[in-house]
Amino acid sequence: MSIVVTGATGSLGRFVVEGLLEKVPAEQITAVARSREKAAAFAARGVRIAIADYNDPETFDGLFAAGDKVLLISGTEFDKGRVGQHKIVLDAARAAGVALFAYTSALGALTATLADDHRGTEAAILESGLPYVFLRNNWYNENYTERLAPVLETSTVTQAAGEGRVASASRADYAAAAVAVLTGEGHENTAYELSGDTAWGFAELAAELSRQTGGEIVYRPVSVDAFSDILTGHAGLPAPIAALLTGMESAIEKGELAGADGELGRLIGRPTTPIADSIALALKE
16 A cells, blocks of 8 residues: 655645655655656655656556555646546546545635636546545645745735635645545545635735835735736736636635634644744745
């Protein structure tokens, strides 16, 4: 039996593998990656490495075995049909008869377009008949703390979310939830709605940045159209990606990411990481 993590060298996957290494022997972990070079550090620690691509079904042939526990970390290639990509992994897992198929999904309350691929994938997993766990993750702290440069340059937090609030948590928190599911018992056929312990608004984010930097940073709410123009113009994002992100702004304004029911903290057995802590870490880097 192996615990198999797809997307293992990505931003979330690395935290999952690191967490698993604290819980189980390295030889019981399989890290799935596109590049052996990127996975070399895990290989050096005794983790089994499998090279596979969500776009190539043949690369998953024989990758899974009966009894494996699998974590499918959702793909990030929004223009390549993510549900189809995820089904490639799912079909291989079903053929092998894995014991558990966990998937990083989106909050059940989310109505933005970004949720569509997750809903499609969840439906396919249910249809497969495999024992499943849906890890329905809220937004990451790092979605904001990893792009602080323009905020600090302009002394402005610019969003199109109005007075909406976000109960975010760190990647490490969500990874710890995946580790708990993959190494624990009794999680089969469960959907976990995972959010940070505390919801915050963008005026509070600006205030916290001001406190930690010693400068005056303000929140400037803008329209969805203006925000889209910023993403496609200044940030240079493709229009489809900008549309997904602006849709999330509307979802935040409607309160769809504000729920903080404590389920993530209960699952990982500790408080979640406050946005202030993630800001402090980002400012040190």
